[in-house]
Each structure stands twice: as C-alpha cells, then as structure tokens.
Amino acid sequence: MTSARKTVLMLVAVLFTVALGLGMTAATMRLENRAAAIRFERLADSVANRIHQRMVQHLALLRATRSHFDASEQPVSVTEFRRFVDGLALQRDYSGIQGIGYAALTPVGDSGRASARITQVQGMPIEVHPRSDQNLIGPIALLEPMDARNSAAIGYDMFSEPVRQEAITAALASGEPHATGPVQLVQEITAEKQAGFLIYTPTREGLFQHFPAREQGGLVYAAFRAGDLHHAVLETFPDPPVLLRTIDRAAPEQPLFDNHPAGLPEWLTRHSVQREFDIAGRSWQVTLTPRAEFLGADDRRASAIVGALSALLVLAVVAAVLTLFRALAETERSARQSAQQAEERALLLREMQHRIKNHLARIQAIARQTARSTADLEEFEQVFGARLSAMAKAQDAVTRGQRDSADLRELLQGEIGSIARKSPAGGILSGPEVQLDGREAQAVGLVVYELGTNAMKHGAGSSGPVVQWRVEPRENRRWLVLDWFEAGATLCPDSAEAPAGGFGSQLIEALVEGDLEGRFTRDFDSSGMRIAIEFPLSLA
Known part of the structure; x- marks a missing residue:
C-alpha cells in the first residue's frame, strides 16, 4: 500500500470518527437538556406547591380565628385576641403573614360611634379614616401582633378602598374567605415597600354586639406582605437556583413578587415554567425561571464524557503511528530509572560506610581511653x-x-x-x-x-x-x-x-x-x- 493511500485511509478514518463523535455528543447534550428541564420542572412544582400549601395553612388560621369570634358569647377583647394570636406563633411558624385582625361593618352614619368604640377597645384615641362616600365603613378594630407596622393600621376603613371593597363584598356574598388583588398595605410605613394582599372571611361579631347575619357583623382578615411570604418559602430550600414572578391573573400589571434581574439571558427564559393555583377566590400565576448556576458542569458531565471518549477514539486511530515512539520513550525511561536506582544504592552504600567508619572511630577512642582509666x-x-x-x-x-x-x-x-x-x-x-x-x-x-x-x-x-x-x-x-x-x-x-x-x-x-x-x-x-x-x- 502506497504512502498516499495510507494517508487517505487515515484521513477517512479520522473524519468518520470525528463525525461520529460529534453526532453522539450532540445527541447526549439534547438528552441532558431534557433531563435538566425535567429536573427544573420538579423543582418548580415543589416551590409552587409550597407557596400554595403555605397559603392553605394561612387560610386554616383565618378560619380558626373566625370560629373563635363566632363561638365567643361576649365581644372579643384586645387582651383575649392578643393571647389567641400569640398562641398561633405567627412570626415563628407562619412567616409571611403580617397579622390577623378584625374589622367591623358599620353604617357610615355610625362613624363617630365606631371611633369611640375602637378608642375604648384599644385604650388610645383612634379616628376612623379616611372619609368614605360608601354606605358602610369597615374600620380595623383589632390587629395582632401589635407591632409598629400594625399599630399604624388601626382605624383604617378598608371598605373605602375599591380593591379591598371588592373582596369584602365577595366574602360577604359567599360566606367564605376571599382574597384581594395586589394592594399596598397600610402597614408599609418604611422606605422598603412590598406588594401586599388581604384575605377576608365574615363573622357575626359586630363592633357593638353579635349579629345573626354576617353582613351586619364584621370581618376577620389576614394581611400579607407578598415579598416576605415568598422569601419564607424560598428559605425552606437550600439555596434554590430559581427565580420567581408571581402575579394575580386579574391584575397582572402589579406583580405580587418578582426577583428576576434585568436583562435575563434568553437561553434561561426558554427554560421558564408556569404554574397556576387558586387562592381564596383569586387565580395566581407563578413563573419560575432557573438561575444560571442551575445548568452547571454536572449537567454537562455525560456530554463531556462522550466528547472525551470521541477524542480518545480519534487518538486511537492515530496511535499506531506513534507506537514506536512510545516504545522508545519507555525504553529511555526504564534506563533512567535503572540509573537512578543504581545511584541511590551507591549513595546508601556510601552512607553506610561513613556511619560504620564513625562508629569504629568512636569505639576505638572509647577503647583507648577506657584502657587508660581502668586498672x-x-x-x-x-x-x-x-x-x-x-x-x-x-x-x-x-x-x-x-x-x-x-x-x-x-x-x-x-x-x-x-x-x-x-x-x-x-x-x-x-x-x-x-x-x-x-x-x-x-x-x-x-x-x-x-x-x-x-x-x-x-x-x-x-x-x-x-x-x-x-x-x-x-x-x-x-x-x-x-x-x-x-x-x-x-x-x-x-x-x-x-x-x-x-x-x-x-x-x-x-x-x-x-x-x-x-x-x-x-x-x-x-x-x-x-x-x-x-x-x-x-x-x-
């Protein structure tokens, strides 16, 4: 076989091997992308489910609070309500909920009387605010835990604001909890403000007495800072490589939560998934996008291995030409090892001779001096x-x-x-x-x-x-x-x-x-x- 034919056959073999390796590597990368997508979808399901489950827990707290109000024979006092909410351990076990409160439903003509009653209940001057042109007012009379944020909300007429009024009306009509769309809570008194929402459920507890009809009583409600709620969910995962955007589908222009950075690469947004669920009469949509570190080196391990094996296969085709050189190199290496071992043996022998000479000299000196000092x-x-x-x-x-x-x-x-x-x-x-x-x-x-x-x-x-x-x-x-x-x-x-x-x-x-x-x-x-x-x- 001529040299030219050998060269052609070697080129054909190398090109075929390279094409095969590239094809196998590309197929492996597609499988890895699919596996990463499935893994992220599972993570997204887990995050979305935890948000939903946390809201289910909050709704259970709200229903328990309403039952406490409905079962009470006397109007619930501030002290009694505070002990009840303290027993729920909201800040420890239910992060994200800003507080649980009670708002009365009173004709607008009783605004002054309502202010006097809330002042009496709270033990400090309270004015129902703001002024309302509605037939009813819904001032906040009780709210716990009573921190700096929640104290700013006492006396606020929630029926005066359209988004809250819509949810209150729906809750009164159905007798079941109903959530608002995105709002800014009255509790947002600091420079760092978050989107919020509230959930209302009617109770027969009125500001002055019990009423058999819910629309004449009041509302037990929970206020939420949406940012705190989502952060509390994300903290249950060990550094989750996921970005969240949650919207109320009826009010998508104001996200409840969004930690997507500006200029997110398109290759990441292609992996985004959406999940939807109902929260007390509202439909939430959660968009989950992986962070850049989600698709790391471990996700490319298989394709890297296939690529490396393909490269090794190419090298194996050329290896026959280099066999002689490797054999010569191995012979030279063996010769160097033999010379090194011989040098080490010679060094050990010289060291042994030196030590024996020193020992003999010391023994000779001891023998000479011992002979002089003994009788x-x-x-x-x-x-x-x-x-x-x-x-x-x-x-x-x-x-x-x-x-x-x-x-x-x-x-x-x-x-x-x-x-x-x-x-x-x-x-x-x-x-x-x-x-x-x-x-x-x-x-x-x-x-x-x-x-x-x-x-x-x-x-x-x-x-x-x-x-x-x-x-x-x-x-x-x-x-x-x-x-x-x-x-x-x-x-x-x-x-x-x-x-x-x-x-x-x-x-x-x-x-x-x-x-x-x-x-x-x-x-x-x-x-x-x-x-x-x-x-x-x-x-x-």
Whole structure:
C-alpha cells in the first residue's frame, strides 16, 4: 500500500470518527437538556406547591380565628385576641403573614360611634379614616401582633378602598374567605415597600354586639406582605437556583413578587415554567425561571464524557503511528530509572560506610581511653562493654524510630533505666516530644550513660537524677536544652574536679561540643549538681 493511500485511509478514518463523535455528543447534550428541564420542572412544582400549601395553612388560621369570634358569647377583647394570636406563633411558624385582625361593618352614619368604640377597645384615641362616600365603613378594630407596622393600621376603613371593597363584598356574598388583588398595605410605613394582599372571611361579631347575619357583623382578615411570604418559602430550600414572578391573573400589571434581574439571558427564559393555583377566590400565576448556576458542569458531565471518549477514539486511530515512539520513550525511561536506582544504592552504600567508619572511630577512642582509666582487664571489659551497650541501645532506638530517628524520652529511659533500677527511668523525666537523628542519638545516649554511671558511682542521692528538657528557637534553628540535676552531689573534698571528672567528663565534653556542636556546663550548689546540655536539632 502506497504512502498516499495510507494517508487517505487515515484521513477517512479520522473524519468518520470525528463525525461520529460529534453526532453522539450532540445527541447526549439534547438528552441532558431534557433531563435538566425535567429536573427544573420538579423543582418548580415543589416551590409552587409550597407557596400554595403555605397559603392553605394561612387560610386554616383565618378560619380558626373566625370560629373563635363566632363561638365567643361576649365581644372579643384586645387582651383575649392578643393571647389567641400569640398562641398561633405567627412570626415563628407562619412567616409571611403580617397579622390577623378584625374589622367591623358599620353604617357610615355610625362613624363617630365606631371611633369611640375602637378608642375604648384599644385604650388610645383612634379616628376612623379616611372619609368614605360608601354606605358602610369597615374600620380595623383589632390587629395582632401589635407591632409598629400594625399599630399604624388601626382605624383604617378598608371598605373605602375599591380593591379591598371588592373582596369584602365577595366574602360577604359567599360566606367564605376571599382574597384581594395586589394592594399596598397600610402597614408599609418604611422606605422598603412590598406588594401586599388581604384575605377576608365574615363573622357575626359586630363592633357593638353579635349579629345573626354576617353582613351586619364584621370581618376577620389576614394581611400579607407578598415579598416576605415568598422569601419564607424560598428559605425552606437550600439555596434554590430559581427565580420567581408571581402575579394575580386579574391584575397582572402589579406583580405580587418578582426577583428576576434585568436583562435575563434568553437561553434561561426558554427554560421558564408556569404554574397556576387558586387562592381564596383569586387565580395566581407563578413563573419560575432557573438561575444560571442551575445548568452547571454536572449537567454537562455525560456530554463531556462522550466528547472525551470521541477524542480518545480519534487518538486511537492515530496511535499506531506513534507506537514506536512510545516504545522508545519507555525504553529511555526504564534506563533512567535503572540509573537512578543504581545511584541511590551507591549513595546508601556510601552512607553506610561513613556511619560504620564513625562508629569504629568512636569505639576505638572509647577503647583507648577506657584502657587508660581502668586498672586491669576485668575492669576494662566491664566498663568498655557497658559503653558499647549504651551505643547499641542508642542505635536500637534509631532503627525503631521513623525517618532514621530516635525519640528522646525513649532513649533516656533506656539508658538511665539500665543503670538506676530504683525507678522505671532512674529518676524523673519531663519534656516535650523530641526526635533525634542517628548522630545525635548516639552522642546523647553515651552522654546520658556517662552521667548516669557517675551518679550511681558517686552516690548522688537516693532518688536518682531529675532530667528536664525543652526546645528553644535560636538564630532560626531549634535548640534542645537538657537540664540534669543530682540532689546531694558535691565536689570531692580533696579535688577541684567534679564527681563526673576523668575520662567521663572528657568524653561528655567531646560528644556535646564536638559531635553535637553544642555547649556543656556543670555547676554545684548546696542542693546538688546541675548540668546543662544545649545543642541545635537537625530534625524539624
């Protein structure tokens, strides 16, 4: 097969694969759009149903309030009505309702008498307002909870306003609750105003007495701030990605609620859905539109996967040409790994040789100095063996630790406990957790062994040494400060040298100042001997 034919066949295969992948990706995106639309419709149903159910609950409260008025043998007082409404816990359980109240129905000629009666009921001067040219007046006599907003509505003649009058008339005619269209509540006394609506239901309770006919009694009503009502519903959802617009279909020019921002993209409005339901004789229409975040990356996951698989399929067609290059690259990578592993083994071997050389040098120095300070072979064997044992314990602590390190407390317990058997650690150990590297652990182990041996040899008290340590920041490094105290230890009466003199002292100073690059001090007072060992730590 010629090179030109190979090129043509490869182009045909690639183009066919690309076309197939694009077709599958487009089909998947259509399915995702449909799935997102169904999901949003379910969310829209849930939001609309909660608005409707909340209004059903409010209507139940209104009917219960009317029953309370109708069942009362005496006119309902302000105190009795306040206790009743407080028991409903409106602000806690029924967010969105501004208040529940009672309005009397009285001939317009009794306006002055009505004002006097409401003044008597409320305990403060109230005038029925505004002036009305209707045959009846419907002033608000009771309204709870009595906050700043609701107190501004007492005495307001609701029959004087056409939208309210229409709903009152419909409620009186049917004997059932009836809602108004959008209005501005008298309670809107602040700069932030919302659309509102009211629901009326007739009662036989009159301003002055009970009347058998509802049209001669009064009205129990509920006032709603539509914005608060919708926000209360939306708060029941965890950050819902939905925009709402609610209108009364008989008065669509004044929305009850609308949180749609200006300039909403058309691709979002295409996903809008509408729901309608009846609220106390009025028909509400709710338009729900998804926010931009509703259609996020998760909604495009399937199409992204299909697109990626299509791209992989295209790459697979070309992969045969690149097989040789991948094989060569793999060979080179294996060679580099082998060279790196060989270098790591050589490094480990050099480190092991270095450590063995250091250990042998230290053992040789200890053996030489031990031979000089002992009287015979038996004493040499005992002292030299004990010091080698101390080195072995330090090395054992290092190998047990992580990152080639040893825990300071464990090291001290091992070294002091092998010398002083009177307590688990040969004294008292206190200090924070500190990790030592192998070099530090070897040096500290030998130093502690020498100090403990001298403490036992010279009888520095019966309770053993007290060892405390801490870590201090110095010159951008962490320093270990170890304090060793032996109660009752003093200078020898015939020598200026401390009980820890001789080879032990020389070894300690050499280890601290040489191996650890630190400082070693020893002081005596009436209470005993105090030793301070300070050196910089290698491990963080």
